[in-house]
Amino acid sequence: MQEKHLVIISGNDSSLPKVSPPNTKITLIQTADRATDWQKKYVDSYIEVEEINEDTLLEVLRSIHLMHPVTGLVCFLEPVILVAARVANMLGIRSNPLCAVSTARDKTLTRQALDNANIPQRPWRMCGTPEEVLAFWKELGEESVVIKPITGAGSAGVRRVKNEDEVRAHLAEISSLHSWALLDNPDLLVLVEAVLPGREFSVEAMTVDGSHEVVQITEKITSGPPRYVEMGHWQPAELNEQQKDQISRRVPSILDAIGHRIGPSHTEIMVDGEDVWLVETHTRFGGDQIWELTELTTGRHMATETIFAILDLPLPAPGPRYSESAIFFMSWASHSEVPVIPGLIRVKHPSRRELIRRDQIIDSSTRTGYALAAGPNAASNALSAVKALQKEN
Helix, strand or coil: CCCEEEEEECCCHHHCCCCCCCCEEEEEEEECCCCCHHHHHHCCEEEEECCCCHHHHHHHHHHHHHHCCCCEEECCCHHHHHHHHHHHHHHCCECCCHHHHHHHHCHHHHHHHHHHCCCCCCCEEEECCHHHHHHHHHHHCCCCEEEEECCCCCCCCCEEECCHHHHHHHHHHHHHCCHHHCCCCCCCCEEEEECCCCEEEEEEEEEECCEEEEEEEEEEEECCCCCCCEEEEEECCCCCHHHHHHHHHHHHHHHHHHCCCCEEEEEEEEEECCEEEEEEEECCCCCCCHHHHHHHHHCCCHHHHHHHHHCCCCCCCCCCCCCCEEEEEECCCCCCCCCCCCCEEEEECCCCCCCCCHHHCCCHHHCCEEEEEECCCHHHHHHHHHHHHCCCC
């Protein structure tokens, strides 16, 4: 049997398979800032580049594709996932279709796709100026609206506004966001939409040959308005059977609408009774260690399953699992000694020792630490660890 050749584009250790695909050469194209000794030892071929951009990736991939034809390509890292899809498309390498990746990367393209598929959503509009935002808001006639850049993640640039001054101030701040929040958005366009009611969840799904499976549903807590930065996640989510059924119908229809064909997806939603409203979707597994929470509760490693699917191999059997998993984030901690708490798997200490108020948490980069737990009462145990570390002296 001819040896297969898998190429992985950047990512963290979580982007590499936990089960090695048989008879497969693995090449990793990586940047120095993300490289680890484990990655270099794990793969058969390690290629380091200064930056992953279209020109560099095309040159490197074209060369290795000629020497050892590439069977499949995967990328799970948000800032470069679109570049990887473009180059794979140019070279005819099997990967998730470019249309799916590009549609998911742009929140307005996602909403256009949902409109075309007649999937219900609240009113929205793409805007480039304060005047356009205010005109749409006046048409909408609601008390407030949410503004966010059309690309990016990690809650960067998300804000609920209540008056004209806040609109103008927020749009003036967009250009100063992190570079990863403004990729593929040179005109600094924003999505403006009606406030979505309900509780926030994310849906972790796996797609093989266009067939979508909801693997797990994650419940979460945010910092609330105006910025809605995610501060904690836990699995499984507390939902009734009707809500789960509605989610299991709605999310696959969203993935069909954007053309997702293979690999993981991370779809953020609001659930209000039995109404399910899309926040955004991504053709990758969830960040914030959500991929790890999912592995803990289901035994399934999303990168591994994607790699096996791309290579047309049967998916490996799930590993061991826990009844619950949870993570809570910290922007500061007054203590460094980790408390003894049942089920506590890991604590990452935040870099700050001084108090950070909730209104100072502007996006996910503000949170520099976390506590992660698994097993019975995982959410309360992880939260107890955070409270112990943040207890005032």
